[in-house]
């Protein structure tokens with residue numbers, strides 16, 4: 001896959017997408033959002049890809065937000081469309097992938113950058129990472145899911161504070177609030193994500209996709225998460241992975257999920 005603003009590579013069953021606009025702190029312009037959509041879509045349809053890691057290039061930033069230059073003169077209609085399209089092509093799209101996505105937050109994750117990390121299924125940060133939703137300092141609000149996903153992850157009070165103050169929190173604070181699962185030195189960030197990915201790869205990707213669907217259902221309006229869990233639990237019984245997983249357990253061997 002060749003992209004202007006992304007690097008994509010695959011090692012064993014793990015693909016890594018690196019957002020590569022370091023001189024702009026990997027800010028998400030329109031082209032980068034479209035390329036991310038294409039990259040995630042292609043990797044999701046590739047059966048050999050079992051985990052996707054998304055990170056930023058350089059040591060300074062994961063993503064410093066949506067590209068402010070691109071929307072500075074937008075009208076109400078253009079602003080609405082920017083958010084709507086962003087949700088559809090990237091943020092909701094990533095959240096609803098059946099391939100697990102880990103965000104390796106290697107520096108500033110601000111605005112759309114933190115929103116992208118929050119759309120991923122979980123996050124790991126380097127010690128130098130700084131996270132925040134500074135949109136109200138620009139006279140706008142988070143528009144790529146930040147007002148919804150931040151309270152889900154850190155609780156309403158802390159999300160209110162972070163959004164109202166527009167200030168950044170450190171990686172350690174983010175861990176305390178449950179926004180990231182681990183904090184490590186920068187050189188250990190990708191190795192840790194790969195180690196976690198290797199643990200995931202050993203399990204049934206079909207069952208993992210079903211679990212993602214059931215977990216996400218809890219955060220989707222007008223959907224009964226318990227109902228989705230019951231349905232997905234039942235569906236699992238018809239899969240080859242279920243037969244292999246249970247047979248392997250009974251035969252006292254490791255499962256071999258195709």
Ligand code: COA
Nearest residue numbers: 023024025027064065066067068069108110111112134135
């Ligand atoms: N959109 C567009 N360009 C951005 C950007 C963004 N969100 N964030 C950083 N950049 C660009 C800067 O304009 C600068 O480009 P230039 O060299 O052509 O002038 C380059 O990236 C480096 O950024 P700079 O501000 O010089 O780095 P810094 O170390 O002084 O500050 C930040 C780092 C992250 C604190 C600062 O860049 C910043 O506040 N960025 C905006 C964050 C934000 O509000 N995001 C939410 C957007 S909705």
